[in-house]
Amino acid sequence: MKTMLKNKNTRTNLLTYLVVIVAFVVMQVLNSQGMLGSSMKGYLVPICVYISLAVSLNLLVGVCGELSLGHAGFMGIGAFSGIVIAALLKDTIANDALRLVCAMFGGGILAGFVGFVIGVPVLRLRGDYLAIVTLAFGEIMKNIVGNTYAGIDDTGFHMAVSTSKMKLEAGGKYIINGPLGATGVEKLASFTMGFLLVLFTLFVVLNLINSKEGRAIKAVRDNRIAAESVGINVTAFRMKAFVVSAFLAGMAGALFGLNYSSITATKFNFNTSINILVFVVLGGMGNILGSVISATLLYVLPEALRSLEDYRMILYAVVLIVVMLCTWSPKVKEVLSVVTDKASRIFKRKEAGTNE
Amino acid sequence: MNEYSRKMLKVPTYNLLREQDKDKLPVLDVRNLGIDFGGLTAVDGFNITIGPTEISGLIGPNGAGKTTIFNLLTSVYQPTRGSILINGIDTKGMTTHKVNKLGIARTFQNIRLFTDMTALDNVKVGMHNEIKCPFISSLLHLPPYYKAEKKANEKAMELLDFMGLADVADKKAGSLPYGVQRRLEIVRALATNPSIILLDEPAAGMNPSETTELMHQIRRIRDTFHIAIFLIEHDMNLVMNVCEAIAVVNYGRIIAKGTPEEIRQNPAVIEAYLGREEGNA
Numbered sequence: 001m002k003t004m005l006k007n008k009n010t011r012t013n014l015l016t017y018l019v020v021i022v023a024f025v026v027m028q029v030l031n032s033q034g035m036l037g038s039s040m041k042g043y044l045v046p047i048c049v050y051i052s053l054a055v056s057l058n059l060l061v062g063v064c065g066e067l068s069l070g071h072a073g074f075m076g077i078g079a080f081s082g083i084v085i086a087a088l089l090k091d092t093i094a095n096d097a098l099r100l101v102c103a104m105f106g107g108g109i110l111a112g113f114v115g116f117v118i119g120v121p122v123l124r125l126r127g128d129y130l131a132i133v134t135l136a137f138g139e140i141m142k143n144i145v146g147n148t149y150a151g152i153d154d155t156g157f158h159m160a161v162s163t164s165k166m167k168l169e170a171g172g173k174y175i176i177n178g179p180l181g182a183t184g185v186e187k188l189a190s191f192t193m194g195f196l197l198v199l200f201t202l203f204v205v206l207n208l209i210n211s212k213e214g215r216a217i218k219a220v221r222d223n224r225i226a227a228e229s230v231g232i233n234v235t236a237f238r239m240k241a242f243v244v245s246a247f248l249a250g251m252a253g254a255l256f257g258l259n260y261s262s263i264t265a266t267k268f269n270f271n272t273s274i275n276i277l278v279f280v281v282l283g284g285m286g287n288i289l290g291s292v293i294s295a296t297l298l299y300v301l302p303e304a305l306r307s308l309e310d311y312r313m314i315l316y317a318v319v320l321i322v323v324m325l326c327t328w329s330p331k332v333k334e335v336l337s338v339v340t341d342k343a344s345r346i347f348k349r350k351e352a353g354t355n356e
Numbered sequence: 357m358n359e360y361s362r363k364m365l366k367v368p369t370y371n372l373l374r375e376q377d378k379d380k381l382p383v384l385d386v387r388n389l390g391i392d393f394g395g396l397t398a399v400d401g402f403n404i405t406i407g408p409t410e411i412s413g414l415i416g417p418n419g420a421g422k423t424t425i426f427n428l429l430t431s432v433y434q435p436t437r438g439s440i441l442i443n444g445i446d447t448k449g450m451t452t453h454k455v456n457k458l459g460i461a462r463t464f465q466n467i468r469l470f471t472d473m474t475a476l477d478n479v480k481v482g483m484h485n486e487i488k489c490p491f492i493s494s495l496l497h498l499p500p501y502y503k504a505e506k507k508a509n510e511k512a513m514e515l516l517d518f519m520g521l522a523d524v525a526d527k528k529a530g531s532l533p534y535g536v537q538r539r540l541e542i543v544r545a546l547a548t549n550p551s552i553i554l555l556d557e558p559a560a561g562m563n564p565s566e567t568t569e570l571m572h573q574i575r576r577i578r579d580t581f582h583i584a585i586f587l588i589e590h591d592m593n594l595v596m597n598v599c600e601a602i603a604v605v606n607y608g609r610i611i612a613k614g615t616p617e618e619i620r621q622n623p624a625v626i627e628a629y630l631g632r633e634e635g636n637a
Contacts (some may be wrong), residue, residue: 227481231548233451
């Protein structure tokens with residue numbers, strides 16, 4: 001155990017788990033004391049979802065070094081397939097939590113599968129080209145889901161991509177109603193499940209990073225030619241990272257979808273993809289704990305600023321710019337260190353003064 | 357008769373093999389290799405046979421095509437003409453990572469380490485295909501993962517120790533001194549269990565004492581792992597001392613082959629390096 005703790009990686013990983021667990025316990029306690037407002041309660045599940053999305057995107061952007069702008073697409077696939085699965089299993093599985101888990105895994109598997117299919121042609125591209133193609137993929141997914149009709153009646157499950165082909169018998173019920181989205185969704189999601197999802201995501205991503213596959217993925221990022229020269233099949237490993245990332249995004253999407261009574265495909269647009277990317281970049285590329293923290297803060301911030309109405313998004317943008325500068329610009333860092341040095345000196349002098 | 361031995365009969369071998377390697381299958385057998393980049397012929401008519409435990413050198417003036425030949429051997433480029441047989445298997449159309457699995461590993465002229473990873477992890481990346489651990493146990497860290505990692509760590513440390521790098525195992529590869537990085541690259545190449553290793557200017561940027569040390573290490577690698585070594589080097593002291601056979605290339609063609617003694621006295625080599633003497637021409 002001691003030798004394990006000496007390893008810097010293991011320590012950082014444990015710290016990440018610890019932060020998440022402590023945050024969960026604190027929120028649970030506050031909740032049980034009735035100290036959380038109803039709006040704050042509403043943020044809990046989305047926060048968990050966005051943490052999972054940021055962590056899984058970080059696997060792609062930070063660890064693998066590939067810019068993907070279509071993460072919301074996978075989230076959308078997960079959300080709608082999760083909703084359908086949850087509705088279909090309604091009579092077979094009575095337990096809500098179990099049904100939610102099935103929906104999440106189903107959403108994840110479908111998103112992972114789509115990731116694989118998309119990955120075959122897309123992963124031949126690199127850098128900017130990959131970014132653009134994933135952007136297009138996200139938009140295509142949004143439109144496909146936005147034109148899908150699914151429903152159940154006495155004869156079973158029906159699915160179509162146009163209203164004319166969609167014929168439900170009397171008494172049948174739409175699960176997804178094209179551009180109107182999914183309505184009348186059972187809200188199965190809970191904060192505990194969100195917490196478990198975050199833990200699962202962290203577990204998978206951190207384990208992957210510290211395995212032979214993770215080393216291969218990092219090697220490809222650091223030096224592609226050298227990685228190939230030691231026998232690493234570059235495309236295969238980018239594919240593995242891509243599919244795992246899509247799978248986790250799908251799971252998070254399913255939880256997200258089952259958190260609202262109605263949801264439309266437009267939710268999973270380019271903006272959402274970019275938001276997730278902002279979480280990753282601000283938290284630090286390849287820094288998993290950074291993604292967790294930045295996803296939490298940046299999700300809460302615009303919600304907390306709601307009272308400012310029109311100025312809300314301006315303030316959000318300003319905060320983003322300031323945080324970026326403070327953490328990444330060497331010049332600003334220099335100025336900041338001078339300021340903090342002076343402040344600490346003044347503070348010490350005062351302390352010395354009081355001692356005399 | 358297999359395809360390989362048929363080829364052997366057709367083309368006369370350029371015998372550079374050590375006495376003990378004579379009856380064995382050469383680890384590297386290159387026939388009439390050539391590559392054109394557009395209209396430019398970078399390499400042409402390149403033949404070489406390397407025995408399983410031979411140390412051979414490839415020398416030539418700058419721009420002669422030495423690194424291009426290494427890139428052809430490792431399938432970074434696909435040859436326009438000719439064939440490359442590694443342990444008797446034709447590498448035509450194979451990708452770099454597949455060729456590596458046939459038993460060819462290399463280092464680079466401009467060091468290409470994974471700079472953000474520790475020295476130990478660099479070696480473990482080299483052992484990638486040897487670590488047997490299903491993807492699912494990598495994801496969930498099941499018991500096979502720990503078993504495989506432990507084994508990998510032990511072997512990687514052994515290899516690092518072999519090149520005298522055990523004490524830098526936990527340091528980031530990018531932070532290591534130049535000479536150490538060069539040696540770490542050799543360890544990483546060795547970690548792939550090659551039967552031949554290509555060293556592209558292994559002594560570049562090393563001081564004389566480091567170079568001497570490297571000479572011993574190159575011989576020790578051959579004697580310990582029983583593998584062939586093929587190296588490009590400008591340091592004639594190292595080449596002449598370590599190599600048992602040398603090929604000289606200029607303008608993409610072999611101009612001389614032989615033992616160090618023969619090469620030293622070959623007029624074509626002297627001309628390529630020093631130019632023709634006006635009076636004697």
